[in-house]
Amino acid sequence: MASSGFSWTLPDHPKLPKGKPVAVVVLDGWGEANADQYNCIHVAQTPVMDSLKNGAPERWRLVKAHGTAVGLPSDDDMGNSEVGHNALGAGRIFAQGAKLVDQALASGKIYEGDGFNYIKESFENGTLHLIGLLSDGGVHSRLDQLQLLLKGASERGAKRIRVHILTDGRDVLDGSSVGFVETLENDLSQLREKGIDAQIASGGGRMYVTMDRYENDWDVVKRGWDAQVLGEAPHKFKSALEAVKTLRAEPNANDQYLPPFVIVDDSGKAVGPVLDGDAVVTINFRADRMVMLAKALEYADFDKFDRVRVPKIRYAGMLQYDGELKLPSRYLVSPPEIERTSGEYLVKNGICTFACSETVKFGHVTFFWNGNRSGYFDETKEEYVEIPSDSGITFNVAPKMKALEIAEKARDALLSGKFDQVNGVNLPNGDMVGHTGDIEATVVACKAADEAVKIILDAVEQVGGIYVVTADHGNAEDMVKRNKAGKPALDKSGGIQILTSHTLQPVPVAIGGPGLHPGVKFRNDIQTPGLANVAATVMNLHGFEAPADYETTLIEVADN
Ligand SMILES: O=C(O)[C@H](O)COP(=O)(O)O
Ligand SMILES: [Mn+2]
Ligand SMILES: [Mn+2]
Incomplete structure (x- = not known):
């Protein structure tokens, strides 16, 4: 921050001491909901999380x-995860990608920026390709934003448009892909009526x-490259609707995992490979x-898989996905500028930090936690450990994931005495297994996460620390779609509809440990606290006051 008088130095907290190790544990996808058979956290044996909830009413709350x-x-x-970890790490609420894209589309500014002007130069002679997640989940992308972009680009000169869809079933109900494809097909046919050559060119299930993510399995990206860029896939169809309906009719088919397909013309030729002179926009925010994928599209030097053919394109992301890497270099909407995160403050105030998760969540506790920033603030004071995730499986097959290994690393970091903060230890089970929709496996996952918490809390106990x-966000605490009355919503055949997505539920915050000042308790004067209130709380527990513009702390210290 450039304003005069700014200082990274945090004032001392008037009452709380320094020098107590603080462990911040994040259970991914662990919300609070009514207890029933679809609440896997309730069904699972979770004695540690239960004892936090039931043991100390002044030190457990929902946000x-x-x-x-x-x-x-x-x-x-x-x-x-993105917005949750951003809020936890940054201690303030930033308008996130979904909102920034909405605003840019509503004001029309999206069409005035450098990114759009850059891709627009391909409209005369090339094709505009839009690649991304097709759903209204609002986590990675939104269908209505795609619809507006299609309209806006065609009104501004795009004559030939190809959409490369990724079916969801993870942030939305499985099977909803068919309806989303119908909606998109309808829009594209309206564009065709206006003389624009617009169609879906390829597709596949997002997972x-x-x-x-986080380079867990490049084969996933290669399958997409082959279909989207090269126009090659094991399945060929005349239309995307036919593709999705046919592939979904296979046993155990699932929107998240549909195989890659390309749309071909009457002569069997792919209708939309990416060619020299084309423009590409990845529509996820x-x-x-x-x-x-952005790396594969943008980097001249790239060795993660054989791209076979690298077309000379004009590429822009919906947002810039990595500010440090400046990737992609062109983008339609500027990302939120999340600066002065708690991680940076704490390191600059001498706090040594350890962060850890397994690959599929590693960037959550590093990149997202640090305001969408890669790398260390100060490598002499930080250590980030990534435990390799299983790849090529769905996590209901191995629902314990690497929770034990993550907890052991966190324990060892605490016991080593090298770190003041064991931070953002992310236990992925409730979320990753919850997304599979497998209730039994999610129960196993929740138990494993609870056992991992115990290992970390035992270590906190040993070192006289604070947790x-x-x-x-929520996920595993509710695995069924509900009607307005909160009862399971039945589908046409009378069955329940499994909810693979996150939820709107609040999440717990529990504090404790032998190092916690005995007078510390949660305040009850904050109306509706959220995850952004946690950062100031953690700074206090390190013996610092939080910066004035941070969301207020959750705790107060009674004099006794
Ligand atoms: O990317 C995913 O796995 C889901 O869309 C959202 O899950 P996350 O926000 O927990 O990563
Ligand atoms: Mn998450
Ligand atoms: Mn998730």
Whole structure:
């Protein structure tokens, strides 16, 4: 921050001491909901989390983890890892990608920026390709934003448009892909009536095609590249609707994992490979699952898989996905500028930090936690450990994931005495297994996460430290779609509809440990606290006052 008088030095907290190690544990996808058979956290044996909830009423509370509390457009938006970890780390609420894109589309500014002007130069002679997640989940992308962009680009000269869809079933109900494709097909046919050559060119399920993250499995991105760029895939169809309906009719088919397909013309030729002179926009606003494709599209030097053919294109992201890497270099909407995060403050105030998760959540506790920034602030004071995730499986097959290994690393970091803060230890189970929709496996996952918490809390006990246990959003606590009355919503055949997505539920925050000053308790004068209130709380527990513009602390210290 350039303003005069700014200082990184945090004032001393008037009452709380320094020097107590603080462990911040994030249970991914662990919300609070009514107890029934679809609440996997309730069904699972979770004695440690139960004891936090039931043991100390003044040191356990719920906070909001969705909607406007985390910078999303409305309170109908469920929370997600990006916005949750941003809020936890940054201690303030920033308008997030979903909202920034909404605003840019509504004001028309999206069409005035450098990014759009850059791709526009391909409109005369080339094709505009739009690649991204097709759903209204609002976590990575939104269908209505795609619809507006299609309209806006065609009104501004795009004559030939190809859409490369990724079916969802993770942030939305499985099977909803068919309806989204129908909606998109309808829009494209209206464009065709106006003389624009617009169609869907390829597709595949997001978890099997394109949307890997944190470089867990490049084959996922390669499958997408082959279909989208090269126009090659094992399945060929005349229309996307036929593709999705046919592929969904296979046994155990699932929107998240549909195999890659290309749309071909009557002569069997792919209708939309990416060619020299074309423009490409990746329409997801969220970074983690687009950055790998962005690298493949943008980097001249690239060795993660054989791209076979690298077309000379004009490429822009919906947002810039990585500000440090400046990737992609062109983008339609500027990302939120999340600066002065708690991690940076604490390091600059001498706090040595350890962060850890497994690959599929590693960037959550580093990149997202640090305001969408890669790398260390000060490598002499920080250590980030990534435990390799299983790849090529769905996590209901191995629901314990690497929770034990993550907890052991956190324990060892605490016992080593090298770190003041063991921070953002993310336990992925409730979320990653919750997304599979497998209730039995999610129960196993929740138990494993609870056991991991125990290992970390035992270590906190041993070192006389303090713990803060929280979550980034809900998921495993509700695995069924509900009607307005809160009862399971039945489908046409009378069956329940499994909810694979996150929820709107609040999440717990628990504090404790032998190092906690005995007078510390949660305040009850904050109306609707959210995840952004946690950062100031953690700073206090380190013996500092939080910066004045941070969301207020959750705690107060009684004199005794
Ligand atoms: O990317 C995903 O896995 C889901 O869309 C959202 O889950 P996350 O926000 O927990 O990563
Ligand atoms: Mn999450
Ligand atoms: Mn999730």
